[in-house]
């Protein structure tokens with residue numbers, strides 16, 4: 001068993017009293033991938049928000065290893081379009097730290113991730129002037145350029161063509177080989193087979209956790 005970075009125990013969550021998740025248990029280990037699957041409205045995004053600390057559980061606990069650095073790619077990212085950001089600026093944000101300039105390592109990481117996600121030729125374009133898939137690649141780059149222990153991505157490849165999807169899967173696999181944990185939500189049964197473990201959400205009715213090799217599909 002690997003080092004535990006996130007632990008979800010007996011978690012329940014409600015929006016304004018309406019139950020969304022109940023009895024969710026999950027361990028996320030370093031150097032492993034977890035897929036969160038389930039139908040629309042089953043609570044995938046909600047569970048990812050709980051993992052990232054954006055929401056707090058009504059019952060149970062979500063524990064993060066001390067000092068754990070977490071990078072989140074949310075499903076809804078429309079707010080960022082209000083900012084006049086270029087693609088390069090959007091990606092650099094992933095490396096910002098308070099009261100510190102980007103250093104050589106930061107700039108190198110930005111260059112590499114932009115090349116890997118075929119964004120270099122779009123560097124000066126405004127985010128809101130991109131196609132849906134181009135924009136999604138820029139946001140994935142902003143997430144993956146971060147030096148994190150856990151990458152939490154909500155349906156990262158949904159708008160992407162097959163080539164871009166493969167690039168993202170390769171990058172995620174590299175992060176895992178380097179010791180990070182990856183948690184991603186997906187409807188796609190094929191995506192879930194890339195994971196070491198899947199959590200299948202079924203609304204507030206109860207959930208199953210298993211091995212990706214055993215549990216396919218949403």
Ligand SMILES: Nc1ncnc2c1ncn2[C@@H]1O[C@H](COP(=O)(O)OP(=O)(O)OP(=O)(O)O)[C@@H](O)[C@H]1O
Nearest residue numbers: 015016020038039040041042043044045046047075
């Ligand atoms: N801010 C909110 N306020 C009230 N209810 C919400 C809110 N966000 C989500 N819900 C409800 O919680 C349930 C779970 O939503 P969630 O977004 O977690 O599902 P999901 O599995 O990510 O769905 P999708 O596949 O469509 O992304 C849904 O019934 C949804 O209507």
Ligand SMILES: [Mg+2]
Nearest residue numbers: 044045075154
């Ligand atoms: Mg969702």
